[in-house]
Amino acid sequence: MKGLTRQQWEELLTAFTGIPEGLPPPDAEEQVPFIEEYLRAGAPELPGAFHASYLLLNVLSLLMKGRPFSRLDPGHREDLLNRLLSSRNPLPRGVATILALPVLTSYYRRPEVASPLGFDSRALKEEAALRVVSRDRSLPPRDDPAEEAGG
Amino acid sequence: MIIPSRDVREDLRRAVDVAIIGSGAGGGPLARELASAGHSVLVVEEGAHFTREDFNLKPAEAYMRMYRDAGQTVTMGLPFILLPLGKTVGGTTTVNSGTALRMFPPVLKKWRMTHGLDELTEEELNLIYGHLEEYLFVKRADPEVAGKVATTFLSGAEKLGLSCGWLPRNAKECEGFGSCVFGCPSGSKQSVDVTFIPDALSFGADVYTCCRAERIEVKGGRAVGISCQFLDEATGKPSGRRLEVEARAVVLAAGAICTPYLLLRQGLANSSGQVGKNLAIHPATQAVALFDEVLGPPRGIPQACYVDEFQGEGIMLEGGTVPPEIHALSLPFAGRRSAELMVKYPNMGMFGGMVSESASCGAVKDTGRRGYRPTIFYLLRGEDVAKAKAAVVLMAEIWFAAGAHRVFTTIAGHYELTGARDLRRLERSRVRVSDFYGMSAYHPLGTCRMGGDPQWSVVKHTCETWDVEGLYICDGSVLPSSPGVNPQLTIMAMAMRCAGFIDERLSAGKPGAGENAPRPEDVAGEPQGD
Ligand SMILES: Cc1cc2nc3c(=O)[nH]c(=O)nc-3n(C[C@H](O)[C@H](O)[C@H](O)COP(=O)(O)OP(=O)(O)OC[C@H]3O[C@@H](n4cnc5c(N)ncnc54)[C@H](O)[C@@H]3O)c2cc1C
Numbered sequence: 001m002k003g004l005t006r007q008q009w010e011e012l013l014t015a016f017t018g019i020p021e022g023l024p025p026p027d028a029e030e031q032v033p034f035i036e037e038y039l040r041a042g043a044p045e046l047p048g049a050f051h052a053s054y055l056l057l058n059v060l061s062l063l064m065k066g067r068p069f070s071r072l073d074p075g076h077r078e079d080l081l082n083r084l085l086s087s088r089n090p091l092p093r094g095v096a097t098i099l100a101l102p103v104l105t106s107y108y109r110r111p112e113v114a115s116p117l118g119f120d121s122r123a124l125k126e127e128a129a130l131r132v133v134s135r136d137r138s139l140p141p142r143d144d145p146a147e148e149a150g151g
Numbered sequence: 152m153i154i155p156s157r158d159v160r161e162d163l164r165r166a167v168d169v170a171i172i173g174s175g176a177g178g179g180p181l182a183r184e185l186a187s188a189g190h191s192v193l194v195v196e197e198g199a200h201f202t203r204e205d206f207n208l209k210p211a212e213a214y215m216r217m218y219r220d221a222g223q224t225v226t227m228g229l230p231f232i233l234l235p236l237g238k239t240v241g242g243t244t245t246v247n248s249g250t251a252l253r254m255f256p257p258v259l260k261k262w263r264m265t266h267g268l269d270e271l272t273e274e275e276l277n278l279i280y281g282h283l284e285e286y287l288f289v290k291r292a293d294p295e296v297a298g299k300v301a302t303t304f305l306s307g308a309e310k311l312g313l314s315c316g317w318l319p320r321n322a323k324e325c326e327g328f329g330s331c332v333f334g335c336p337s338g339s340k341q342s343v344d345v346t347f348i349p350d351a352l353s354f355g356a357d358v359y360t361c362c363r364a365e366r367i368e369v370k371g372g373r374a375v376g377i378s379c380q381f382l383d384e385a386t387g388k389p390s391g392r393r394l395e396v397e398a399r400a401v402v403l404a405a406g407a408i409c410t411p412y413l414l415l416r417q418g419l420a421n422s423s424g425q426v427g428k429n430l431a432i433h434p435a436t437q438a439v440a441l442f443d444e445v446l447g448p449p450r451g452i453p454q455a456c457y458v459d460e461f462q463g464e465g466i467m468l469e470g471g472t473v474p475p476e477i478h479a480l481s482l483p484f485a486g487r488r489s490a491e492l493m494v495k496y497p498n499m500g501m502f503g504g505m506v507s508e509s510a511s512c513g514a515v516k517d518t519g520r521r522g523y524r525p526t527i528f529y530l531l532r533g534e535d536v537a538k539a540k541a542a543v544v545l546m547a548e549i550w551f552a553a554g555a556h557r558v559f560t561t562i563a564g565h566y567e568l569t570g571a572r573d574l575r576r577l578e579r580s581r582v583r584v585s586d587f588y589g590m591s592a593y594h595p596l597g598t599c600r601m602g603g604d605p606q607w608s609v610v611k612h613t614c615e616t617w618d619v620e621g622l623y624i625c626d627g628s629v630l631p632s633s634p635g636v637n638p639q640l641t642i643m644a645m646a647m648r649c650a651g652f653i654d655e656r657l658s659a660g661k662p663g664a665g666e667n668a669p670r671p672e673d674v675a676g677e678p679q680g681d
Binding site for chain 1: 183184187203204206207208209210211214215220221223224225229230231282285286288323324326328329330336337338339341345346350447448449450474475476477478479480483484485486487488489490491493494496497521522524563564566583585586588589
């Protein structure tokens with residue numbers, strides 16, 4: 001993706017997601033193309049807002065931690081994001097939230113992540129497809145609104 | 152029949168009795184009613200058509216295909232509020248939670264007294280509600296299917312002695328696949344795409360999909376048709392093909408955000424200056440709880456139960472579990488903190504609370520330069536901030552009463568509550584509007600309000616605009632204020648009512664009984680159709 005190097009992506013994905021126990025680690029190869037598609041599908045301002053947020057993240061990182069985001073160690077990156085998310089000031093919180101939205105979605109939508117958490121969309125889809133729900137109802141004719149619907 | 156834009160290979164011209172813009176809770180019932188009364192009906196829908204085979208329980212994909220701007224529509228103002236809007240055949244009903252409630256009776260009194268809507272009577276509305284409930288198989292959520300999140304929350308509410316219960320839903324034989332808002336994969340939810348629209352088609356209506364109405368044609372103060380643009384299904388960009396429709400009546404049912412936008416762009420029907428104003432949205436917040444035992448979300452009915460103890464004060468609690476990829480966003484944490492909690496997703500429950508009677512209001516504007524896209528402004532006022540906080544406190548109390556050992560809120564400074572002490576601290580604290588993380592809203596209403604006075608309202612009680620004869624508006628925008636509950640049933644009821652007035656007008660041969668409009672069979676450029 002324009003603007004972020006692969007390494008920057010990996011840092012961002014891991015800083016937001018962490019590595020949940022028993023689940024696969026974040027995977028930039030798989031997640032970044034989805035993030036690009038997701039941002040493109042939104043309002044035209046969204047890709048710009050995402051990149052502006054990444055820039056602002058670096059500015060806030062400099063101000064709050066004395067180094068740009070990429071130069072922080074992983075623990076400090078997480079710490080910074082948690083401080084931004086819990087800020088009562090909506091601007092830093094907004095920066096972290098805009099970045100979190102596609103990053104977290106791109107991770108937890110992966111079947112190998114969602115399934116162990118109990119959400120196996122494929123199995124549910126197969127089960128749902130077996131159901132037959134019929135419709136056998138109509139509305140009363142327009143000229144007789146008092147007549148009961150049914151049948 | 153349904154005619155997707157990909158089957159349209161040339162510019163089309165059609166002439167019909169009624170052209171309807173939008174196929175949701177307003178447009179769908181109108182199409183069905185008017186087609187069944189023998190009128191030729193054409194519906195244009197900006198979104199594409201999907202069936203249950205397409206509903207694959209993949210939330211992000213559903214957002215990208217069936218929601219406007221991939222479900223990321225937000226209001227400008229403090230706080231930013233996510234306002235997802237459906238864009239598909241069936242409108243937002245295809246992706247809604249299936250709660251089917253009649254309006255809160257005191258609100259109707261208010262509409263009659265303060266909006267001059269004497270013609271709207273409780274008896275008439277109840278009769279229509281009754282028919283709709285029958286047609287849509289409305290019944291209370293089945294506790295056996297609802298899932299453990301819902302039963303646990305209700306047990307907490309009952310312990311506290313709060314008024315609560317199972318929500319009425321337009322679902323038949325629901326087995327709780329937990330995916331209502333991404334399209335019902337089992338065909339249980341009786342949304343407009345599987346009810347009114349198929350019925351309208353069987354009565355001869357045509358639905359053009361990926362087709363955006365851009366202009367309402369007006370001659371001599373009377374609506375005579377619409378101009379539309381076909382869109383490429385994959386990109387959403389204009390395909391280069393157009394549809395021109397001549398009609399004896401035009402109905403704008405594009406929803407409370409897009410309807411005023413279309414009118415504002417054209418400077419139409421706005422002598423009152425009220426088009427786009429008075430936006431009500433039911434701002435909502437949530438509380439997530441962590442239990443020792445497994446609750447097993449999102450299996451079950453995501454929105455199965457309610458607590459209406461404080462409905463009179465404008466607070467309604469309604470449940471909502473979501474799949475992991477959405478759940479992760481509701482926890483305002485990053486890194487290890489987020490990971491530690493997310494692995495406990497199976498032990499978590501989520502519930503939602505909305506400000507159902509609100510003092511805040513917003514506006515839809517045409518700010519230009521955003522493509523074909525309205526800008527939405529909304530400012531949450533002090534008393535509503537207090538109500539939103541009260542909703543969070545109430546949900547947390549209920550979760551603790553149900554046995555939760557931690558509750559996560561979206562109020563900065565109070566993200567994690569570990570018990571009564573934290574709860575009291577939240578209760579005592581002064582919460583500011585900017586403290587809310589991730590607010591959302593699902594019910595835009597009121598932007599072309601109905602009323603008895605053309606100076607203060609956009610449409611008459613019949614849904615016809617005061618300014619343009621033969622132009623009707625029939626969707627969430629005409630409700631003069633929030634109905635106090637989830638609005639789909641009330642919007643449908645208004646549509647059924649409106650269909651009666653249009654039918655009467657058309658059947659009486661007024662206006663003009665097709666004097667300008669060629670009959671459908673006269674026109675060239677028929678689609679290839681599927
Ligand atoms: C996630 C979610 C859950 C919800 N759950 C519930 C619930 O449980 N119960 C309830 O009562 N309500 C619920 N709602 C709200 C409810 O679904 C809506 O209030 C209702 O569908 C609005 O009806 P409408 O006719 O105003 O608009 P919509 O149903 O949104 O229909 C408008 C249609 O017009 C189309 N359109 C817009 N502009 C144009 C144009 N220019 N040309 C052609 N087509 C156009 C749109 O694509 C859309 O399909 C929910 C909403 C959401 C987002």
